[in-house]
Amino acid sequence: MSVTDRTSLPLSLITPSAKACCRTDTGRGAAPTDPVVALVGAPNTGKSTLFNALTGAGVTMGNWPGTTVEVSRGLWRSTAAEVACDCETCTCDDADGRLDITLIDLPGTYSLDPHSPDEALTRELLVGKPAAERPDLSVVTCDAARLTSCLYLVAQLREQKLPMVVALTMGDVAAKRGVHIDVSALARELGCPVVEIDPRRRGGLMALAEAVRDGLGRPAPAPRATPLDDDDLALEDDRFAWIAHVVDAATGAAAQNARTWSDRVDRWVTAPVVGPLIFLAVMWLVFQLTTTVAAPLQDLLDDVFSGPVSQGAIVLLSAIGLGGSWVQGLVVDGLIAGVGMLLTFVPLMTLMFALLAILEDSGYLARAAVVTDRLMRSIGLPGRAFLPLIVGYGCNVPAISGTRILPNARQRILTALLVPFTSCTARLTVFVMMGAIFFGPYAGTAVFAMYVTSILIIIVVGLGLRSTLWRKEPIDPLVIDLPAYQVPTIRLTASVTWLRLKGFLQTAGGIIVITVAAVWLLQSVPVTPGKNFAEVPVSDSVYGVVSSGIAPVFAPAGFGSWESASTLLVGFVAKEAVISSWAQTYAVAEPDNHAAPGDLGAAVFQTFTESSGGHPVPAALAFMVFLMAYTPCVATLAAQWREIGPRWTLFGVGMQLVVAWTLAVAVFQVGRLFL
Amino acid sequence: MGINLAAAPLGTPLTLTHAGNDQAVAHRLARLGLRVGVAFSLISRTAGGGRVAVVAGTRIALGKPILNQLQAKVGA
DSSP: OOOOOGGGSOHHHHSOOSSOBOOOOOOOOOOTTSOEEEEEEOTTSSHHHHHHHHHTTOEEEEEOTTSSOEEEEEEEEEEOGGGBOOOSSOOOOTTTTEEEEEEEEOOOOSSSSOSSHHHHHHHIIIIISOGGGSOSEEEEEEEGGGHHHHHHHHHHHHTSSOOEEEEEEOHHHHHHTTOOOOHHHHHHHHTSOEEEOBTTTTBTHHHHHHHHHHHHTSOOOOOOOOOSSOOHHHHHHHHHHHHHHHHHHHHSSOOOOOOOHHHHHHHHHTSTTHHHHHHHHHHHHHHHIIIIIHHHHHHHHHHHIIIIIHHHHHHHHHHTTOTTSHHHIIIIIIIIHHHHHHHHHHHHHHHHHHHHHHHHHHTHHHHHHHHHHHHHHTTTOOGGGHHHHHHHTTOHHHHHHHGGGOSSHHHHHHHHHHGGGSOOHHHHHHHHHHHHHHTGGGHHHHHHHHHHHHHHHHHHHHHHHHTTTTTTSOOOOOEEEOOOOOOOOHHHHHHHHHHHHHHHHHHHHHHHHHHHHHHHHHHHSBOSTTOOTTOSOGGGBHHHHHHHHHGGGGGGGTOOSHHHHHHHHHHHHOGGGHHHHHHHHHTOOOOSSTTSOHHHHHHHHHHHHHHTTSOHHHHHHHHHHHHHHSOOOHHHHHHHHHHHHHHHHHHHHHHHHHHHHHHHHHHHHHHTTTO | OOEEGGGSOTTSEEEEEEOOSOHHHHHHHHHTTOOTTOEEEEEEEOTTSOEEEEETTEEEEEOHHHHTTOEEEEOO
């Protein structure tokens, strides 16, 4: 983190000039000398919404060094309220009255007593570091509708010598529940400034900026007095007594437990039988939107890149004398194909991120976690892990990114390792063709069997990881606070969606483009004398030689031919390319209808018959199982790389290959006894 | 002593008398405001056999295993 010694801050940085100014964003990143402000608070108190509102586009997201905990940081260009510009035609100097702040969005926590790596990081950064390395000030978000449960963290922070501002959110929800908070009384009792804000509608942000600037310019307040003895229980009792006193003084009465419309909705949404049905309906909607709605847009982008864009590039290259050369191959089949593939994911990812943001912002995700908790607990995961796994059956890439809804970093990793075993729609096209070639009227049953196998693999691998690498991870019993339902705001949804989409494109984009270009390169380099670069049949390229080299590995599974192995190599890049790769290998046209494979089907059948020693059906089954269980595509890998880091991504690849190969061999060896 | 929360009636004022033997769970509940001596009520059943408790304005979903560990008496 960027370390700033509060005492060394120049006064000009923390004291705005009297001249008016406007809030503008020049796009400059935070400087090392900028003060550091930490955003902390209980989950679902609007902390991340506030972070997005304050930082806008200037945000970086990533794991905290040395941890798997994701922390967002951004530049907050704060402007004090009393110097805010109100002139009609502004001529003010942007720099006047503005203070650049490095804002860090720390993982949500109810207290400084950590129960997860995420909470441990929050504690470490707030109170575990030497004073000079801590944030210069903390903004603690507190939900006005459930003040009591938010104040324990405040009580603990007030026992430290830490400058702090309390940002009171959800005032509208509290008012509807009949809870009216006297902000002045609350500030007096807490011993720190309290500002009412509405981050979803950007209300109160100027006042918050003012309070933060004021706090940065003052010495840290004296810590709250606590019992002198070291008894933890006595200290805890003292904190709760203090909280009760503060709440009484600020609300004038005990908090209301009256039923709200949120409670009435919850009677159905979390209810036995009806709750799971509603959850399945929501999941179906998410699944439908992320596949059927995005699919035409994906196809359109794919057509644009493989059609007009590629044709345009060919025309341009021909005009400068490079038509038909290796440069054309590199540009069209390498770079344009890579960028095109990346961009075809944009509609899918945008929809996925937007839907997740809506579910999160509305408060439904917490309910989904309740409804699915019992089922997911059986494989050591919390209920909300169900959502990314379901989405994975549409596409693994947004599903991997969707693991971000899990609050615990270790659970995120475990879920991200399981997602690739969900059988995405890209694999479905191959299954349909394989079913038509090898299983005739039973093709549908064969495809269905792949989905059942996918579910079984997730359960078995989940239990396996749970009893080995994750065996020390406690399965916490379900205790989850349910935030009030809210109508999602367009601005917040768009902001979160853009932030996550940008992160995906930045991290995954390079990996996808480079990998697609690398495959083209391998297919273009000849190994046979007399062949020219980029004008070589696949079988005579480095790619063909590599395929032949690895083919024997698949012999025990019945598909140890170079044709099958090369298809699996292409499938590593994208499962969508498997069938076209076969068509290229056998030099036949790709069938328009994958359920009627024609000449291609006959060629594939012949290859499997030869490689399996006369047992093409079990070999085909083994191939389908392998295709289902091994690495889905390079885009999924890129998403994993971004979410769980290179170490776990590589571990996942290894695990998938071992599981896929073992299952494929088992299926073939058992199947050949009967078929 | 009191009644097991799994058997406690819905919509009735309750006071927690025992927060279970698992200190970690008791701490988690306390952070959310549910601790021994605090008034609360159960307002609905959830899928999986749990309940939603409301305490000081906070709605807390409790899983079935936890309900069996907690005890309460009727009345605030």
